[in-house]
Amino acid sequence: MANRRQSVALGILLAPVTLFLGVFFLLPLGIIALFSVLTPGLYGGVEWAFYHWNYGRIFGWADGIIEIYEPIYLQILLRSLSFAALTVILTLILCYPVAFWVSRLSERWRLVFMFLITLPFFSSLIVRLYAWLLILKPSGLLNAALLALGIVDVPLEILYTPTAVVLGMVYVMVPFMFLPLYSAVDNLDRSQIEASLDLGANRVQTFVKVVLPQTLPGIMGGAVIVFIPSVGNFVVPDVLGGAKGLMIGNLVEQQFLSSRNWPFGSALSMIIMAVVLTVLLISVTRARKAGGHA
Amino acid sequence: MAPLLEIREARRSFVTPEGGRLAALDGVNLDVGANEFVTLLGPSGCGKTTLLRAISGFESLDSGTMRLDGADLTALPPFRRPVNTVFQSYALFGHMSVARNVGYALEVAGVARATREAQVAEVLEKVGLAGMGARRPGQLSGGQRQRVALARSIIAKPRLLLLDEPLSALDRNLRQQMQLELKSLQHALGIAFIFVTHDQEEALTMSDRIVVMRSGQIEQIGTPREIYRHPRNRFVAEFIGETNLFPVTIDRVEGAEALARTAEGVEMRLPGKDRRPGEQVTAILRPADFTLGGAGIPGRVTRAVYLGSDLYLFVQPLAGGPEIRVIARDGAGFDEGAAVHLAHDPARVHVLEAA
Ligand SMILES: Nc1ncnc2c1ncn2[C@@H]1O[C@H](COP(=O)(O)OP(=O)(O)OP(=O)(O)O)[C@@H](O)[C@H]1O
Ligand SMILES: [Mg+2]
Numbered sequence: 001m002a003n004r005r006q007s008v009a010l011g012i013l014l015a016p017v018t019l020f021l022g023v024f025f026l027l028p029l030g031i032i033a034l035f036s037v038l039t040p041g042l043y044g045g046v047e048w049a050f051y052h053w054n055y056g057r058i059f060g061w062a063d064g065i066i067e068i069y070e071p072i073y074l075q076i077l078l079r080s081l082s083f084a085a086l087t088v089i090l091t092l093i094l095c096y097p098v099a100f101w102v103s104r105l106s107e108r109w110r111l112v113f114m115f116l117i118t119l120p121f122f123s124s125l126i127v128r129l130y131a132w133l134l135i136l137k138p139s140g141l142l143n144a145a146l147l148a149l150g151i152v153d154v155p156l157e158i159l160y161t162p163t164a165v166v167l168g169m170v171y172v173m174v175p176f177m178f179l180p181l182y183s184a185v186d187n188l189d190r191s192q193i194e195a196s197l198d199l200g201a202n203r204v205q206t207f208v209k210v211v212l213p214q215t216l217p218g219i220m221g222g223a224v225i226v227f228i229p230s231v232g233n234f235v236v237p238d239v240l241g242g243a244k245g246l247m248i249g250n251l252v253e254q255q256f257l258s259s260r261n262w263p264f265g266s267a268l269s270m271i272i273m274a275v276v277l278t279v280l281l282i283s284v285t286r287a288r289k290a291g292g293h294a
Numbered sequence: 295m296a297p298l299l300e301i302r303e304a305r306r307s308f309v310t311p312e313g314g315r316l317a318a319l320d321g322v323n324l325d326v327g328a329n330e331f332v333t334l335l336g337p338s339g340c341g342k343t344t345l346l347r348a349i350s351g352f353e354s355l356d357s358g359t360m361r362l363d364g365a366d367l368t369a370l371p372p373f374r375r376p377v378n379t380v381f382q383s384y385a386l387f388g389h390m391s392v393a394r395n396v397g398y399a400l401e402v403a404g405v406a407r408a409t410r411e412a413q414v415a416e417v418l419e420k421v422g423l424a425g426m427g428a429r430r431p432g433q434l435s436g437g438q439r440q441r442v443a444l445a446r447s448i449i450a451k452p453r454l455l456l457l458d459e460p461l462s463a464l465d466r467n468l469r470q471q472m473q474l475e476l477k478s479l480q481h482a483l484g485i486a487f488i489f490v491t492h493d494q495e496e497a498l499t500m501s502d503r504i505v506v507m508r509s510g511q512i513e514q515i516g517t518p519r520e521i522y523r524h525p526r527n528r529f530v531a532e533f534i535g536e537t538n539l540f541p542v543t544i545d546r547v548e549g550a551e552a553l554a555r556t557a558e559g560v561e562m563r564l565p566g567k568d569r570r571p572g573e574q575v576t577a578i579l580r581p582a583d584f585t586l587g588g589a590g591i592p593g594r595v596t597r598a599v600y601l602g603s604d605l606y607l608f609v610q611p612l613a614g615g616p617e618i619r620v621i622a623r624d625g626a627g628f629d630e631g632a633a634v635h636l637a638h639d640p641a642r643v644h645v646l647e648a649a
Contacts, residue, residue, distance in 0.1 A: 191385035194352055197372040198379045200450060201402035206373075209402070213389045 029273075036266035044260035054267035073251070077271060080248040083162065084230035087169040088223045091177035094170070095222070099178065099185040117175050129168060129239040136164055136240070160242030168236040173229070177222040184218020217287065224283050232272045248272055296364060297325035298486050299349070299454060304358035306344055318344040319355070320510035326454070326486050331477065333489045333497040336507035337533070342490045345507075346456045349488070350379050362453060378447040380457040384439050386431040392442050393418070393427030399450035413449060420479070421445045437468045444476075448483060455480075457489045461496070473500055494534050498522065506530050522580075524644055531578050531646070538618050540577040544569050551640050558614035560591055563640035576646040581606070581621040583642045586628065590637030593618065595628050609634060 039051040056062035058077075062069040102113050120128060135141045136159040143155040158164050188211065196206040234249030241247070248268060255265030306319040318341045326332050334342040347353035349360065351372035360367040367375060378399070387395050394401070397414040405413075418424055421441040431439055440460060447455060460476075461469045477500050480487045491497055497504050498518045506513045506521065506529075514526045525531035531539065540562065542554035552569040554577065555561045564577055584590075592612045599606040607620045607628055620636060622628060 189385065189388075191381055191383050192387055194372070195379070195381060195385035195387070195446075196398070196402075197352075198350055198377075199399040199402065199446065200373050201398070202373050205402045209398075210387060 032266045032269050034266075035263050036270045038263050040261045040263045044262065046263055051263060054264045057264065058267065058271065073268070076246060076251060077248050077275075079162075079246075080231050080272075081275065083166055083169065083247060084227050084233075086166050087173055087230045088177075088226050090166070090170045091173050091226055092181075092219065092222065094174060095178040095181050096185075096219075099182040102182060103186045103188075117178055120172075120175060125172065125235060126239070128171075129236060132164075132168055132171065133159065133239060136167075159240065160245065162241070162245050165237045165241040165245040165247070168240045169230050169233060172233075172236060173226045176225045176229075180221035180225065181215070181218045184215040184221075188214055220283050220287055224280065227279060228276050231275060298328040298330075298363060299324070299326040299488075300359075300361040300364075301325070301345075301349075302359045304345070304348060304360065305356045306341075306348060306353060307356060317510045319348065319358075322358070322510070322512055324505060324512065324515070326488060328453070328486055329480075329484050331480050331487045331489065331500060331502045333491060333501040333504045334507060335491060335494060335497045335504055335533070336513075338492070340507040341510040342507060343458055344510075346379070346458050346488065346490060349375075349454070350377050350456055351375050376452050377454045377456060378450065378452040380443050380447050380455065380460045382458045382460065382462065384431075384443040386439060386442055386446075388431055390430075391427060392423065392429050392431065392434070395431065395442055396427070396445045396449055398446060403450065417445045417449045422475075436463055437472070440464060440472065444479075448479075448485065451483075452485060454486045454488065457487060459490050459492065462492070469496075476500065498534070504534075506533060525578065525646075527646060528576065531644075536581050536619055538579045538581070540579070540615075542575060542577050544571050544573045544575065546571050556613075556615055558611070560611045560613045560615055562591065562638070562643070564643045564645055565640055569645075578644040578646065579618075579638055579642070581619045584618070584620045584622075584636045584638050586620070586622050586634050587637050588635055590635040591618070592633070592635055595630050595632045595634060598628055598630055600624065607634075609636060 035046055036054055037050055037052060039047040039049045040054075041047050053062055053067040057067045057069055058073045060069045060071075060074075102110055105113065133140075137143075138155040138157065138159070140159075142158070143152070146152045146156065158167075192210055192214070193206055196210045197203075201209060232249045232252075233247060234253050237245045237247045237250050238253075241250075249272070252265050252268045252272070255261045255268065259265075301322055301324040304319050304322040304324075305317065307315045307317045310316050320341075322341075322345060324332075324345075334345060336342055344353055348355055349367070351367070351370060351374075355368060362376065387398065390398070393411070393414050396417055397410045400410045400413060414427060415424070418427055421444055423438060423441050423445065426434070426438070431442060434442065440463070443460070457476075461472050464472060473496060476487075476489075489500065498521075501518055503515060503517055504521045505515050508529055514521060514530045516524070521530065521534055525534065528539065531537045540554075540556050540560065542556050542562065542564075544564075545553040545555055547553075547566045547569050550566050552564045552566040553561065554564055554575070562577060564575075569575075593609040594612065595607050596610050596617060597608040601621075601624075603624055605622045605624045605628060607622055608617045609620055610617050618636060628634060
């Protein structure tokens with residue numbers, strides 16, 4: 001009885017959010033999924049006929065008559081994945097030691113640092129990326145400094161390269177990696193570290209056997225939060241990447257805006273989503289496995 | 295024989311948030327013999343944990359020396375010291391099974407898996423956790439966790455085991471059971487224990503020697519009997535067990551006995567050795583040192599607390615002064631308001647030189 005009344009109450013409470021997500025989240029997703037198997041209209045839009053060549057163009061069953069298979073799409077997908085993975089690794093390497101350092105600061109300096117790390121959220125991403133453009137361009141700040149110091153003779157060509165894209169993504173994603181990492185590090189049970197040292201484990205052993213496993217949830221959380229938006233990112237490559245820095249997000253953008261091929265853009269989106277879902281699924285099941293033992 | 299652990303003039307002070315300096319260890323000298331059960335006892339904040347952490351290597355000393363088996367300890371990091379600790383919070387590794395927790399010291403020392411597993415099983419058996427190796431610490435009761443912490447810290451056979459209030463999280467029954475088990479385990483293992491407790495009863499029942507500390511200094515070191523019967527000063531007397539303190543002036547000395555009286559006029563007899571008339575001293579008598587009979591200090595029972603086989607009485611001396619606490623056999627009819635006489639054996643009076 002009580003149980004049933006509870007579930008009714010829960011249903012009523014959850015109804016608005018369910019409705020909202022249903023309309024504004026699942027519906028567009030359904031439309032994209034549907035579009036991805038429809039025929040592109042001659043002047044944009046879709047024609048309501050089944051059409052599998054959108055995927056054929058990407059995965060290689062296009063026959064070269066109706067649509068042409070281009071391996072470049074898979075290459076760009078692969079590139080996006082590797083850029084995203086690189087971004088995860090670099091932000092992790094950057095943030096992990098800093099998280100330890102910050103957790104040892106006094107209350108006051110910790111707050112100052114937290115404010116600084118969230119500061120970028122207060123300003124526009126585009127503006128910040130253009131600032132990077134000014135830094136990285138051949139006559140920019142970085143090269144001026146390197147030349148003045150005599151470290152290089154000719155300006156480095158960083159702008160419009162994959163390096164610039166990864167650099168930009170690392171810059172954008174650092175706060176997203178830092179926050180979950182910091183929370184994991186801050187919640188570390190220090191007495192366990194002492195227990196490990198006390199039992200004869202040296203610092204490296206203690207790190208590998210106690211600190212790392214304890215902060216693993218934070219690492220996984222940060223990795224997922226950084227990886228997912230990085231795979232589909234199109235703003236950073238738009239501003240800082242040239243042709244070699246193009247990512248799959250840019251392809252989608254092109255298809256919807258300049259090429260006006262919505263079904264093909266939808267097919268590309270579906271692939272990004274499939275990748276992201278796979279990553280999420282793996283991390284969730286792994287986290288569940290780890291949690292199940294604890 | 296040289297002691298196992300030798301601490302000389304250990305000093306450690308902390309800067310307090312208020313800006314002052316606080317001496318957590320203020321010239322501590324302590325020897326611990328191999329296979330000895332030593333208890334650190336003292337009020338909160340007196341430096342017990344700091345002393346343990348200095349021995350285990352998690353706190354450095356400002357000055358002083360520490361030797362274990364004659365070898366200097368102070369320069370060694372915690373993981374090189376043949377000393378293990380049972381932490382108050384247990385500090386079990388939550389992401390590892392009980393067996394891996396217990397075998398951790400062997401694992402990091404590079405002991406082969408088969409040997410390790412055999413030893414883990416043996417130690418788990420010893421602490422009464424046979425067959426629980428596959429569990430996670432989160433799946434154990436408080437008492438079981440306590441045993442895992444203990445098993446984990448003895449598996450590598452340290453020379454010295456440090457225990458910081460290991461029993462304080464357990465309920466009374468479990469606590470008493472663990473006291474006995476710890477004591478017999480210590481005997482069986484032949485490891486020296488330094489045990490921290492707040493609980494003077496625990497200290498009295500378990501220790502070979504008790505170290506009473508106050509404000510970073512050692513007030514007295516002795517066997518439980520010495521500490522209880524012959525406290526060196528008022529602080530120790532009052533900290534260990536129930537005490538009646540009588541500031542008295544010696545009236546006269548008659549052979550082996552001295553006659554003394556308090557300012558209010560309560561009269562009592564003390565051992566006469568070294569006493570001189572007119573001298574002011576403090577006489578100490580435990581509640582169980584009195585017998586109720588026809589002679590002795592006249593008084594009136596103000597409160598009687600039933601303790602089972604005994605009665606705990608508060609007796610107001612007719613002459614005045616503070617109430618005297620007395621333990622008497624139940625059944626004698628000492629109700630509140632009853633007139634009684636408190637007699638005592640002069641030989642059982644402990645005398646502190648200072649009044
Ligand atoms: N890291 C530290 N920084 C500043 N002061 C400290 C630090 N560690 C201990 N102290 C101070 O040193 C004194 C001794 O502390 P310690 O923890 O050794 O006491 P304790 O005898 O173990 O007390 P308890 O019985 O409450 O556990 C206390 O006054 C404490 O406030
Ligand atoms: Mg303490």
